[in-house]
Amino acid sequence: MNTKTREYTKEKIIEGVKLGITGVNGLMAEGRGEIFDLLVGEDISPPTMKSIKAAVASLILSEHPVISVNGNTAAILPKDLVLLSKELNVPLEVNLFYRTEERVGRIVEHLKKNGALVVLGERKKSIRLKEIDHARGIVDERGIYGADTVLLALEDGDRTKKLKDMGKTTIAIELNPFSRTARDASITIIGNVVSVIPEMTRCARVMKRTERGELERLVEEFKNEGTLHDQMRTMAKNMRDLITFNLNPGKEFLS
């Protein structure tokens, strides 16, 4: 159990509400995440590490990668998003499920306060994607619109699928391996953003110097479905341990 990570995330989400950048749906998503966080167990499990490496390789190899940011990620770890963006030289773009221009503005402001130089996603430079029936279809022409690879942290299912259908490589950070996002993304990283994003930055630092052929091999050999199934089996095991612990409270449970 990652009680510390979880408490931190929760605290930041509540601060996000006060800042006006986290919405009602973000709060419910946080609650769902808490339970998966408990079942997922370790912060960075071996299959998660494999996904992170494939994801970072893919972002380094892409011509126009973008990091899509919503209210929850911006509230939880603005500084780490900025560090990853700088390390990979990949722009941040604000994209919201429940979009209001005010909330987009506040998130852009929040990211800039935390060190971002440029943040995409404000209306003036935006285009509406007809493939996505939603405010989330509004994307920046300098960003997601022309991107070949999009990193999506805590994303909704519809959008992940549509972006993939448009031929983009989609990388999702998710806690629920059963979600549509987890199943539809090209590369799914199962884990808490609080651990995953800084780990991606550490990997990026090293992998930027890795030769191209090696990065291509990492991406090609990555099998999303198999990795997800490994995660599900771990969850089933953690669930059994949790029940064993409850039936025999003396036993240790979850690493």
Place this chain on the structure above:
Amino acid sequence: MNTKTREYTKEKIIEGVKLGITGVNGLMAEGRGEIFDLLVGEDISPPTMKSIKAAVASLILSEHPVISVNGNTAAILPKDLVLLSKELNVPLEVNLFYRTEERVGRIVEHLKKNGALVVLGERKKSIRLKEIDHARGIVDERGIYGADTVLLALEDGDRTKKLKDMGKTTIAIELNPFSRTARDASITIIGNVVSVIPEMTRCARVMKRTERGELERLVEEFKNEGTLHDQMRTMAKNMRDLITFNLNPGKEFLS
């Protein structure tokens, strides 16, 4: 999967935010509940039915029972709470984790609009329980303060334990069988309030006419721990089915 129940609950919780009766913590609790709702499977499983019967028997036998209501339950099913209260002749009392007098007032108002004649819990008649370090320690002298049995729907763990330590019979409606509330309550009903409360009302209608000895037997023979363990085993099975379905998507999963 109770997709309908869950969608309904979610919709009501969002309305609750607009009415100013559901708070930040209620929204996160709703998200956690969604996942357990998925894992719990059936709305009213056989062990849930057993708990409901013991709970209703206990409420009928009590001298001073009270139904404790918070922002989420009031938002989700105000009418059903009023019906249960009238069927059992048990008063409703508003008790909040994050208490503001305005929010208490709005919830009292909301319950009255939905048919309640009297709702306890407003400050003027309240006493602070030294045993509970929190706004939740503020209880109505006509209600929880003198009660022998308290029905708690969607309650926090601290309070459930303290009320039980004070010698009260605590009945909890919960979706998470691992929660402190589930473990500490005298009778835990694992299920969604949307299904459980109306089922309690139906049982109350019949059981009010059941003879006292039979009701006493139902309460005495009820074993909370064993019933919770049955629920956990069902959850583990549902989890395995969910994973099997994901590994072999053709298969049916969860009833």
